[in-house]
Amino acid sequence: MEKSKPRARSRRTEKTWELRLYVAGQTPKSLAAFANLKKICEEHLAGQYHIEVIDLLKKPQLASGDQILAIPTLVRKLPEPIRKIIGDLSNTERVLVGLNLREQK
């Protein structure tokens, strides 16, 4: 997958969001997570993000690099610091907090 995306003119700073979604096969949880992520990104980070989906069933050796235990896990590689969100991302509110797109209430 491509690494960079065109920078968008959003009110947010001009930075690219590098997101990695770790899954293990096409499970309902994985599919849900991807769909949820896509939706949230489109709403809040349109044009600024890049999602890489890693299927650990195919590339098990990648699990240790990002310290993956739970599936699905979303890793925000950029902007730093690295943050992780585990679960199917069904709770949008928490995903936004997790990605630091919203202050924790």
Added chain:
Amino acid sequence: MTPTKRNQQVKLLPKSPTGIPGMDEITGGGLPKGRPTLVAGSAGCGKTLFAIEFLVNGAIQYDEPGVFMAFEENAEELAQNVASLGFDLKELIKQKKLIIDYVRIERTEIQETGEYDLEGLFIRLGHAIDTIGAKRVALDTVEVLFSALPNRGILRAELQRLFRWLKDKGVSGVITAERGDGTVTRFGLEEYVADCVILLDHRVTEQMSTRRLRIVKYRGTLHGTNEYPFLITKDGISVLPITSIELNHKAPAERVSTGIQELDDMLGGKGYYRGSSILISGTAGTGKSSLATAFVDAACRRGERCLYFSFEESTEQIIRNMHSIGIDLSPPVKKGLLQFHVARPTLYGLEMHLVTMHELIKQNKPDIVVLDPITDFFAVGSHVEVKAVLTRIIDFLKANQITALFTSYTEEDTPNESVVGVSSLIDTWISLRNLENRGERQRGLCVLKSRGMAHSNQIRSFELTDDGIKIGALDLVRPRTELNPA
């Protein structure tokens, strides 16, 4: 159940040897093969070391590669920590006999939302196992997950699945866990690992620390149920099985002189058996150390090596005192044949004494070892503990065919009291006592027992003179003073 039936059952359950000295004896061959074993204990009791040793020994001795999943320490730290024990983890990793996967989870880094499972952990572990064809796995300490992942329900279900999955994989596993308050483990992991549960304990009683190990459960096999003291030595863990030591020492027929002709005569004319254990018990000032020294002196003259553990007197003091009865220990000390090791028993716990003795004996390879006196150990351990340690020492010495001489202090009125516990381990037991008779004090010596030889039943007189030790007929009849009313 009949004994034969039981024995068959033991054979049926395949075991995975730990290679930890003593451990395989009390478990009848090791941990259950292809199943997980739970090793629980509080902080600093040796869980991680146990797990590492299981893997390292597996990789080196039994050709079973292993995967170590570390939740607490990273590979570098682990390698450093066990390097002092002579384990070269990096080399094993290079040879593809070991994989260390450090699992780091930061609570603050993680946000939970919605459904998840721990498939990532399974994949990592599975990948590591498949990479080197691992037969053994250690998870140290998987409970860390409880503080990192808030959803207990998911975690419990997943851990249960993990242990079952390990079983399906057919790997022998060691899962370490923190000791709980009133339960075996803090998070009740023992519910999921049903095959074998081992408890490690580090206790401090009267400022002396002792490590103990107990097999709480071992499904489908006979096992020792006692608490076994264990040591962490510079070679790793060593369990001290007390009741399960196999009695298969060689019994040399060779005899060694006691250093005193008359005493040799009392012992079938030839003295002690080589490799036997000898106890000299007696009340204060009856000459126990002198008798021990005479033996040592004679052995050194034959060119044998002696190791003398003194718990009361300094080297100088012993040499000076023995001078007074015509024994000069300086030459053998100078020649290096005789080595003293002086330490107060209270200096450290029983287990440390045992370690020190083991190490010195291994280094010096003596023909004779003297422990003077063993009764001092009662200051640092209970009767049972001391007996356990002495049993272990005696077994160790016998296995190496080293003649062991112990002295033991006894109270005036109950000459055999404090040694009753250990006397059964002893081959030759010589008792010294003060005999008061007609206004005179005489030292008396008798052989209480001496296995495998005809020995004298008489009480003989025992004198310490400028020219050495004299043993003769006990003279109770001849009037010595005028006050004799006869």
